[in-house]
Amino acid sequence: MLADQTIAKVLEQGLHQGADFAEVFIEDSISRSLDLLDRKIDQINSGNSYGIGIRLLFGHESCYGYSCDPDPAGLLQLTENLARSKRREGRVTPKDLRRVPVNDQHRIRLSPEKVGKLDRVELLRRLDELTRSHGEPIRQVSASIVEKKRSMLIANSEGLFREDSRQYMRVRLSAIADTGDGPQGGAVSPGVLGGYEFLEEVDLEKLAREAAETALRMAGAGYVDGGVMPVVMGNGFGGVIFHEACGHPLETEAIRKNASSFTGKLGQSIASPVLTAVDDGTITNAWGSLNIDDEGNEAQRTVLIKDGVLQQYLSDRVGAAQVGVPQTGSSRRESYKYAPVSRMRNTYIDKGPDKIEDIIRSVDHGLYAKKLGGGSVDPGTGEFNFAVQEGYIIRKGKVAEPVRGATLIGKGYEVLPKISMIADDLELAAGICGASSGMVPTTVGQPTLKIDSILVGGR
Amino acid sequence: MQPEVAIEHVLGLARQNGLAEVDVLVERGESLGLKIRDAKVEKVDQSTSLGLGVRVLLDGRTGLAYTERLEASALRRVLDEALENAELQDQLEVNLPDPANNVSTAEALQLYNSELEQLSFEELAEVGLEIEATAKQTDQRVVTLPYLGVSRESGEWILGTSKGAYYRQRANSATTYCGALLQEGESRKTGFWFWQMRDWNRAEAAAIGPKAVKEGTSLLGARSIQNCKMPVILDEYCAPQLLGMFFRAFHADAAQKGTSRLAGRLGEKIAGKNVTLYDDPHIPGARGSSLLDSEGVLTQKLSLVDQGVFQNFLYHIESASKEQRTSTGHARRGYNSGIGTGSHNLVMEKGSFSLEELCQQPERALLVTSLEGAAGCNSISGDISIGVQGFLLEKGERVQPVDSITIAGNFFDLLSQIQGLGNCYQPYLSKIFVPPMLLDGLAISG
Numbered sequence: 001m002l003a004d005q006t007i008a009k010v011l012e013q014g015l016h017q018g019a020d021f022a023e024v025f026i027e028d029s030i031s032r033s034l035d036l037l038d039r040k041i042d043q044i045n046s047g048n049s050y051g052i053g054i055r056l057l058f059g060h061e062s063c064y065g066y067s068c069d070p071d072p073a074g075l076l077q078l079t080e081n082l083a084r085s086k087r088r089e090g091r092v093t094p095k096d097l098r099r100v101p102v103n104d105q106h107r108i109r110l111s112p113e114k115v116g117k118l119d120r121v122e123l124l125r126r127l128d129e130l131t132r133s134h135g136e137p138i139r140q141v142s143a144s145i146v147e148k149k150r151s152m153l154i155a156n157s158e159g160l161f162r163e164d165s166r167q168y169m170r171v172r173l174s175a176i177a178d179t180g181d182g183p184q185g186g187a188v189s190p191g192v193l194g195g196y197e198f199l200e201e202v203d204l205e206k207l208a209r210e211a212a213e214t215a216l217r218m219a220g221a222g223y224v225d226g227g228v229m230p231v232v233m234g235n236g237f238g239g240v241i242f243h244e245a246c247g248h249p250l251e252t253e254a255i256r257k258n259a260s261s262f263t264g265k266l267g268q269s270i271a272s273p274v275l276t277a278v279d280d281g282t283i284t285n286a287w288g289s290l291n292i293d294d295e296g297n298e299a300q301r302t303v304l305i306k307d308g309v310l311q312q313y314l315s316d317r318v319g320a321a322q323v324g325v326p327q328t329g330s331s332r333r334e335s336y337k338y339a340p341v342s343r344m345r346n347t348y349i350d351k352g353p354d355k356i357e358d359i360i361r362s363v364d365h366g367l368y369a370k371k372l373g374g375g376s377v378d379p380g381t382g383e384f385n386f387a388v389q390e391g392y393i394i395r396k397g398k399v400a401e402p403v404r405g406a407t408l409i410g411k412g413y414e415v416l417p418k419i420s421m422i423a424d425d426l427e428l429a430a431g432i433c434g435a436s437s438g439m440v441p442t443t444v445g446q447p448t449l450k451i452d453s454i455l456v457g458g459r
Numbered sequence: 460m461q462p463e464v465a466i467e468h469v470l471g472l473a474r475q476n477g478l479a480e481v482d483v484l485v486e487r488g489e490s491l492g493l494k495i496r497d498a499k500v501e502k503v504d505q506s507t508s509l510g511l512g513v514r515v516l517l518d519g520r521t522g523l524a525y526t527e528r529l530e531a532s533a534l535r536r537v538l539d540e541a542l543e544n545a546e547l548q549d550q551l552e553v554n555l556p557d558p559a560n561n562v563s564t565a566e567a568l569q570l571y572n573s574e575l576e577q578l579s580f581e582e583l584a585e586v587g588l589e590i591e592a593t594a595k596q597t598d599q600r601v602v603t604l605p606y607l608g609v610s611r612e613s614g615e616w617i618l619g620t621s622k623g624a625y626y627r628q629r630a631n632s633a634t635t636y637c638g639a640l641l642q643e644g645e646s647r648k649t650g651f652w653f654w655q656m657r658d659w660n661r662a663e664a665a666a667i668g669p670k671a672v673k674e675g676t677s678l679l680g681a682r683s684i685q686n687c688k689m690p691v692i693l694d695e696y697c698a699p700q701l702l703g704m705f706f707r708a709f710h711a712d713a714a715q716k717g718t719s720r721l722a723g724r725l726g727e728k729i730a731g732k733n734v735t736l737y738d739d740p741h742i743p744g745a746r747g748s749s750l751l752d753s754e755g756v757l758t759q760k761l762s763l764v765d766q767g768v769f770q771n772f773l774y775h776i777e778s779a780s781k782e783q784r785t786s787t788g789h790a791r792r793g794y795n796s797g798i799g800t801g802s803h804n805l806v807m808e809k810g811s812f813s814l815e816e817l818c819q820q821p822e823r824a825l826l827v828t829s830l831e832g833a834a835g836c837n838s839i840s841g842d843i844s845i846g847v848q849g850f851l852l853e854k855g856e857r858v859q860p861v862d863s864i865t866i867a868g869n870f871f872d873l874l875s876q877i878q879g880l881g882n883c884y885q886p887y888l889s890k891i892f893v894p895p896m897l898l899d900g901l902a903i904s905g
Contacts, residue, residue: 035797038716040551043797044544047512047525048533065505068527078505085500085580117547140717176718182840183718226865226904227686257496259605259640261647337508376832380605380640381647383862385846387834407835407844407865455683457835457844457865459902 001026001153002052004161006072008097010054011157013076016090017083019056019063021317023156025294026052027336034117035144036124044117051336054079058086060322064339095159102164102291106284108195112147112169115196120145123171127204131175134212137219139183140176145169145199146191150335154296162296168287168441169198170430173207177215184221184404186214186390191430191441194285214371214390217402224391224403226458230366231408231451232359232394236427237372239444242277243347243433244377245384245412250304251342252319253436254379261382261413265310266325271416273308274352281329281345287430288346288443293331295340300329304347308417316342334438341437348445352422356448359421361397367406367456368392368399375408382412407457415451423448460529462487465511466619468531472538473515473621480516480555481538482620484753485509486794491580492610495587503580504610512794515541519550521777525795552780558624559757565750569743570630572657575611578633583609586665590637594668598641598676606638606651609664616753624755630746632657632888635664641675650675655888657744674828678848681860683905690821691866691898692852694814695883697830699891701843702805704836705870709763710789710800711772715781718839720871721769729769730874733810736764738773740788740803747803747890751788758788758803767875773800807893810880817879817897819855825903826850826857827866841870843901864905868898876900 007024014022032046051068052075063082067074127143151165170191176183188210192198233241246262254260262270271277281290281299290299295317303311313323316331319342332343360368368391375386388406392399428445460468462485473481487509494502512525515538522545526537587609595601613631618624636653652671654664693701707713714722721729730736740749740758752758754776762770774782775790775798791801818826831846844867850857881895 031795034547040549041547042549042551043521043523044548045523045525045795045797046540046544047537047795048528049510049795050527051508061499061501063503063505065503067507068509069507082503082505085503085584117543121547176839178717182720182842184840185837223867225686226867226902254605257605258603337506339502339504374832374834376834378649380603380638380649383831383846385831385834385865387837387844404840405835405842405844405867407846407867409831409846409863409865455863455865455904457846457867457904459844459867459904 001028002070004097006075007155009072010075010079011094011155013079014056014083015092015094015157017080018086018088018090019058019083021057021157022094023055024052025336026153027150029148029150031148033144033146034120034124036128037142038140039128041121041124049335053336054082055339056082057318060318061086062318062339066336094157097155097161098159099161102162105282105291106193106289108167110196110200112167112196123199127173127208130205130208131173131212134209135216137177137179137216138175138212139178143173145171154294156296160296162292164291166193167195168193169195171199171202173211175211175215177219179219184215184218186211186218189430191287192285193287193289218390218404221402221404224367224406224456224458226456228453228455230363231454231456232363232366232368233449233451234370235425235446235448237429237444238369239348239446240372240375240431241384241386241408242349242446243344243442243444244375245382246416247344247347248377249379249382249412250313252313252315252323252325253341255313256319256322259380262310268310269308270310270413271305271308272419274422275305275308275416275419276350277305277348278303278350279314279330279344279347283346286346286428286443287441290345293329294333295331297327297329297331299345302328302330314342314344316340332437332440334440338437343435343437343440344433344442346428346443348426348428349422349447349449351424351426351447354421354423356423356425359423359448359450360394360399362421362450363394364396366394368394369406369408377412384412385409405458409455409457415454418452419449420452421450462509462529462617465529465534466617469513469534469538470619470621472535478515478621480621482514482555482618482755484512484792484794485617486614488612488614490610490612492608493583493587495591495607498588498591500584500587510794511537513537513541515545516553516555517545519552520545520548521551521553522548523797551777553777555620555622556754556756557622559751559755563750565628568741568748568750570628570748572631575631575633575657575659576613578611578659583611586635586661589665590635590668594637594639594672597669597672600641600643600676600679601672602640602642604637604639606636609635618751618753618755620755626751626755628749633659633664635667637667637671639671639675641672641679643679646679646681648675648678653887657888678860678862681848681862683863684851684861684903685905687903689903690824690878691901692817692824692826693896693898694826694828695881695885695895697827698896699885699893700830702807702893703891704833705838705841706802706805707838709773711774711778712800714772715778720841724769727769728767729871730764730767731877732767733877733880734764734767734874735808737762737806738802738804739806742804745804745890746888749803752790753792754786754790754798756786756788756790761787773802775800803890805891809882809894812879812881814881814883814895815855817881817895818852820879820897822854824852825861826852843868843870864903866901866903868901872900873898
């Protein structure tokens, strides 16, 4: 992707300018997307991204620059410019680069390159047909296949030199239903770190049913009455709340700035004793998995919370050094255009002893948030908000009528101790997480669980 | 290869292949950004980015492809890819426009200030350090300033078509931003302020620290309020955000595909008489200004809502051809993205009240100064259910900071429930200009 000699020269230039650490990240990505909308193949796009990111660290201070021009002179100039504000006498020379092969844990069984685009087009048409077959109120369907192969090379002044590639495959499906009082949507979007075999094995009928049923149920639903109440959160994508409200504040990127409600709480009880939460970058072919992170470290399984007690933060090189914790192989970036920081991979609340029926039965009046939409959090204050995509009233221990327009609002550190029951139906779901190092594939997940009280926004 | 040469190269290849309709879009960007922490420049980001996107039209079918490598072999490949993609696509009846005549130069839009490029690293650093120091001095309740940055950024786009159109436009800006985390007892709040302009004003750029802190401290001690209905005032920062979340209902392609509540309502009253909304692509200095859209169609000022009556949808070439009409010049495209619809500068006409006067109108009201995420807003149905923070007002006075509440309603109903409009827009670089508004009919949950 770039001559070894050029890489070595850039690293040497970085240290020569007084940096304590220099890193080169080279990326060459192939992306492809096919979109079906309104029964038509609406857009097909494919492309190649290529660029070089250079990072210099001066203690905990960092300089990051990138370019898509591989010209060695330009890269050396960029390195020099980056050091401009910090320049001091260079004291060390980089260690010799030593190529360490990556052990691929996420095999691809069928390379997407070997399958023609026409097969993808047919798959999208089939999804459209299956989704519309759920009834006339399904007014619109959009479906897409998004794929990306990221090939990258990471080298640093400590002699690290590693190359890896990540193949992502994802299908997105959304259905819109209207039964006379306004359109409502339902969506599913599973994905893997894997090859085309995913598209051959995914259950298209199940995807179509899920998207259509959410849209149809919400189309007939009334509005939820807002207020503070117990909420049963559905499994799978429901884990997005933990991701936003607790995962982000557990990243050293927030901890090191003292901008997290969990700063200084290692070893302390921060959640209900029934709760164990894990961020695992090693799950085979999972959407948020990695062989190595974007600083070249092996991916790990990191237990964040065990039986309610905070165990570990998610860290990157700078965050680990500044906070004084080990590196967890969770340094990530969207592309060469971003410096890497600590980010989540596959984050989930572990399964518990309860049954979903018992959890529902324990609620006299509350909300069953079967599926969540997106949301956001302020890591400093812990304040979060989430949309409920598919919700139902729970009345006297039974799931009753569907309701639309519900939003969940709270503070992460206040909600964690209120999780009182956790079921045994752990499920993971693919998502895209946006933060300071860009948009990265992450998995969220949880079993069905009960929060004793939380604010439900409604009418 | 330089971008101009690369565009010619691709168009030349297209001619050799007998392709009559091809357009090439190049986007180039440069930025220098500094993040400040503990009286030091903690992070420096410096970048140059470049990308080229090709669109091939083949018998009404569209194929797209892009590359960030401007070498001859990569350009050959990108054209081949676009062609292959076009062959698989369904027919959408898109034809490239003939070159627009008499396009004046983009300089008239005042989107680029060459003086900004002279802004040195040292000056940016000084301003950042000053923001940090003044913010910390403002209030002892500052825990940390986790988000503090200073940057200058510039970008350029160039469009060339096989029909001979060629257009380039560049823009730049300078930005400072500061997020301050405040704490008093158990209450933690983040206050945020930013400054973004094209004319460098050092004093203004550096003055945001205390403003960010004040935003946060004013919300310390915030509490929820009981479920109720009361008038809600959105300030000049929140009102444009809300319009932005639902604006896609004005896109013709959304209406054609059944995802707009405004479908079939042209000429009808969709809002109160006090609502006049238009898109103006020619406002000097505004972020969305442009003489041509990204398909090379001349842009024009377009009335959307006139005194409450729905006037026009926004079209690009494809959505226009479906209705046998011409594009309104609202295609939007990045080098690596498909063609979509987008407004240039959305303007809702101002009312006559200052924000204070609006606040004084109801006996009791909620002033919203922060919307928390857009996830609870459904752009298709118009449903709003969103967390907010702000102040409880009694006779116009702020009697209590408020958080842990949501407001709920429907955007398309709200358009008819605007009781009053303010007389100001938020002052920084923008492409959505909506004044503060006093709304009736929203439900508050707490």
